[in-house]
Amino acid sequence: MDKMKSALEKILAAKNRRRKRLAALPVPKKIAILVQMQRLAAPLLKAQGRDSYIWKIGGKE
């Protein structure tokens, strides 16, 4: 049980470190991540019959 707790704590700590790193990124990089999220979400939203938009940043889309 202690081992599992310690493993879970390590995972949560690593997740928190990653989230802090993401928060510290320059805004254009965060926007690029957001567009990637939109790409991943698009098929799921479409399957639910919902609208999906993928931003056309820099004419790439």
Place this chain on the structure above:
Amino acid sequence: MRRTFQVLNELKREGIISEYAIGGAIAALFFTEPSFTQDLDVFVKFPEPEKGHLITLKPIYDALRERGYREQREFIEVEGIPVQFLPASGALLEEALREAYNKRYEDTPTRVMRPEHLIAIALQTGRAKDKARVCLLMEQARMDNDYLRSVLERYKLEKEFAKWTR
């Protein structure tokens, strides 16, 4: 994105709007990790209307249509980004617009609502995703706690804030 901000600045320069500020998830993204959104919320203030004239978003839509941008439901797509224009009406939104930060996106100036106001607006709006935004901003954004307290007091949101951040 840079071009979208440039278009907003042009609308201001041309007097179609007197001021604007980015709100919602994209404003939060300036202070926190990115969270999912599909639109850019832009709160706007118009020049004083002539007496008896109603304030509408029509002048913005007309100016953008003239530039070749197209509407899609509640959005208008500006340089590949669905933008939702919202009038900054009500004391909280007016204050948030007035006191927004001047920021830069790459080399382009823009205006972004302060995290303290983003929290207050999310508390007033009250959807599940607003609650998540409050938690995210509290966790990651650098804030002036005295200023946050004063905003929450001014708009009587202290109880809601306490409930949401328990």
